[in-house]
Amino acid sequence: MNFTFSEEQLMSAQAARAVLDDTCTSTQLRSLLTRDEPRDASRWQALAESGLCSVLAPESAGGMELGTVDFVLIAEACGYTALPEPLVEHAGVAVPLLAAAVPQLPLLGELVSGASTLAIAHPVNPFVADADGATALLLPHVGEVHLLQTAHARLTRQASIDPFRRLFRVEWSPSDATRIADAASGVALWDDALDRGALFSAAQCLGIAQRCVDLASAYAKERKQFGKPIGSYQAVKHALATVQVKIEFAKPVVYAAAAQFEQRDVQSRARISHAKIVAAEAADLAARTAVQVHGAMGCSWEVDVHFFLKRALALNFAWGDPLFHRRRVAARVHGAALGPDQTFGDQQTHA
């Protein structure tokens, strides 16, 4: 029993965070909006050169072959900086699925290096994020997995409240040539993709939540009313403290869910769902509280809070909405042993 990150994991996360801090400043984010391009080429290059696309990929494809625990803090950092580019879905969800389906595929090499990206559709998501910037798409068809050149699909952009989110309806024709996994093996692959998508969305939500608290705290220290910083008033203090409590009790759930990903049983899946529910709630409360603390400024386009609010809103419903995830928690609560000895229970053994 060791519920702590290793030194290496913490250092990698810190390095990722440093690159993201450098490349996702408010000015840099806003400059991408004026261009309406799928991504900022220099930022993506910086992320790729840091090896962030390769974390979960197999060594045979030039990856680091690390696990979900190694990626969860990186996803959190992406949330903290409101990264517009699809690092999490590309490197955290799509690449692991493709690598599991076709480990020797040459395409993997360029995906791992970040030279091109892979977008992923999933039955729980009606639209595909960042499809237009991707070289290829992973698509489900009656449980099978298909790999399609993006050029062979018809994409229809769907405007999202999150100005950085690029959603598309994808129309395509499945064929023997596009199929890379049949339904028998595809079901498990899509289940894994859902779990990774939900888990890393939860991790992003943790980052979003903390950023909102940090933005609001910084503002509350500066902004004065009645001759004092508004952060000295308990009404403001307590609102922010309440958010921080929510964050602190979402964190260990997200981290435990990451550590137990490989279990692939009713307990580990419920924990991912629990993580998704509470991290999204923390992000939602944090963002709304940050708007309130910023007052009229918080309602403006000029202050960055709304970027985080909108990302949190999108992630709350992506990769399974709260109702979907509550059903998975219910399946565990009503279908497996309960009690104080079952915190780390699994299907095979009893704790």
Added chain:
Amino acid sequence: MDLSYTAAQRAFRAEVRAWLAANVPQRPLAHFDASAEGFEAHRTWERTLASGGWGMVTWPEQYGGRGLDLIQWLIFEEEYYRAGAPGRVNQNGIFLLGPTLMEYGTPEQKARFLSAMASGDEIWAQAWSEPQAGSDLASVRATATRDGGEYLLNGHKIWSSRAAYADWAFGLFRAPGSERHKGMSLIFFPLDAPGVTVNPIRKMDGHAGFAEIFLENVRVPEFNRLGEEGQGWQVCMATAGFERGLMLRSPARYQAAAARLVELYRRHQSTLDETVGAAVLRSWMDADAYALSIYSTANRLMNGGTIGAESSTNKIFWSELDIALHQAALAILGSRAELLSEAPDAGDVGEWVGDYIFSLAGPVYAGSNEIQRNIIAERLLGLPR
């Protein structure tokens, strides 16, 4: 990161489970705050625990413990609540004062007090608050006046948990003329010492769960002071940290309650609205999250970390989860929720309503949740005082 138990940890769990199965009283004991008989029944249970070496498993063997780590402590607690074993009448001693004594006590003090604490021979009450010193604890007025190698204690303490029947109490006393955080000392006194008057106070549930204590020229030796003279505030804060942080409310308590809640829900499910099911799942998730958080803290402490402001986040979380969990149970019971278990037609109402009433004190004791939110805002988020 590895969230599986080692073979040794599994074996330890099995050992605890077997001992508890053989020793936990078949029938629940009368509540320790309800009567002297209930209190003494719990003292007897503490002695049984101690005879098995289970009084306080994390303490060194020389003080009646087993020298185990915090993960083993959590496993012990999980089995303890799973077995439905009696509440710990000596929690003020073993969970609050004990860890502080371990840190600040002299070898002589440890030898004198810890073993008797772990054995149940001496049961402790806390004596922090005074009528004018609640959340603003630094405004205590009770005094400790030096008289050679002794102190003369004078003052009025109140809301002292367990004081109605306990043997000893610990509290803050200040040097005459000193102000605020300076000049205070943490001092122990026997509750039957000459000059001590204990008046029990009934709680909402009707039990004498706490008391007020009047001290009139109570003479105690210097030996009864924990830490340096005038260092009482720092020592007291360490105690409060243990209380809020880790030991006072082990997650197993809420996980056991959540499991009972799910059972109750299943019995009544056919008549219930979906929103009740959602509240049940929420309580289960919160208990689970609290357990994960404590495991994470325990591992961090074992790696040499310290407990900081998470004492405050923990305290807010468990106190609010406790109330919500009991509210969910009352929602399931519906029109019978108000019934006490002794009502002829009580059915399966159990102790839910009484425990709900108890849970309402959670956001108040061990430092009110408003004070905890101030601490989080000021120390964790850096907001100005």
